[in-house]
Amino acid sequence: MYQDILFSQADGIARIMFNRPSVLNALSPNLIAELTDATQKVALDESVKVLIVTGTGRAWSAGVDLKALNESIQGGHFSNFEVMEMGVAFILALQSMPQVTIAQVNGHCYTGATELMMAFDLVYAADEAQIGDTHTKWGIAPKWGMTQRLQQKVGLMKAMELSFTAQPVSGKEAERIGLVNKSVPLAELEVTVNQVADKILGNSAQTIAAMKKMYYFGANQGLHRGLEYEWDADFKITDREEFLRNFEKNK
Incomplete structure (x- = not known):
């Protein structure tokens, strides 16, 4: 190829x-x-x-x-x-x-x-x-x-x-x-x-993808805008729901 x-x-x-x-x-x-x-x-x-x-x-x-x-x-x-x-x-x-x-x-x-x-x-x-x-x-x-x-x-x-x-x-x-x-x-x-x-x-791929976007946004746009972006961001993360449920059960 x-x-x-x-x-x-x-x-x-x-x-x-x-x-x-x-x-x-x-x-x-x-x-x-x-x-x-x-x-x-x-x-x-x-x-x-x-x-x-x-x-x-x-x-x-x-x-x-x-x-x-x-x-x-x-x-x-x-x-x-x-x-x-x-x-x-x-x-x-x-x-x-x-x-x-x-x-x-x-x-x-x-x-x-x-x-x-x-x-x-x-x-x-x-x-x-x-x-x-x-x-x-x-x-x-x-x-x-x-x-x-x-x-x-x-x-x-x-x-x-x-x-x-x-x-x-x-x-x-x-x-x-x-x-x-x-x-x-x-x-x-x-x-x-x-x-x-x-x-x-072994970690959440969706969370990694979200954090990667936030890291690069801040690196390119500066601290102030990066903090705003992180606060306003609303990423759908579903690949650890069962992990969180089990964590609550085992507490």
Whole structure:
């Protein structure tokens, strides 16, 4: 079905793997299109509660495939605007879908890939991973949220340091500065992510979906509007009614 990604689904978890290991899973137009398509389909599948995205080989993704898009680079921007729009569509799908999304960063993760990584709900990295922003190295302005999300994660001065120096950080350092949730040795990464997913599966999917909307609304609109939204929100949550009834009986 797909050429540049691997897709599987079982027991409430969907998994996507970038599958261009010979080029460090660089984000070609086709890979981005397939990634977006798969994500949008998962968003509509009520049997899925968690989406995990990782990479094959030594990289999560080295970022946008500059070789594939070389002819479209003009004046520090990609004239192939469709590619940029596809990346934005993927990010919007990630943050609007009811499922929890997890980036399992197994290796190199640079620039456009780092922008995509920051749009996931949760991020777990290998200690050995290298994560960075190299827009300034290549002379290309970001379009997928680097200048906004990075400073939300690590603070303004640290974000500017990472972007201006174009120097990556290890998974361990990424955890220390708040860029990822947790970093573990690569050999333990898949087990760690699966353990997190299992904990999520045991909770109310409807409540998670509601809280996800509230979290992102507040992150995008600010504290005051976020508090108003949370107070006014009226989400129908029915997947824990029996749990609550049993709780009352056993008190």
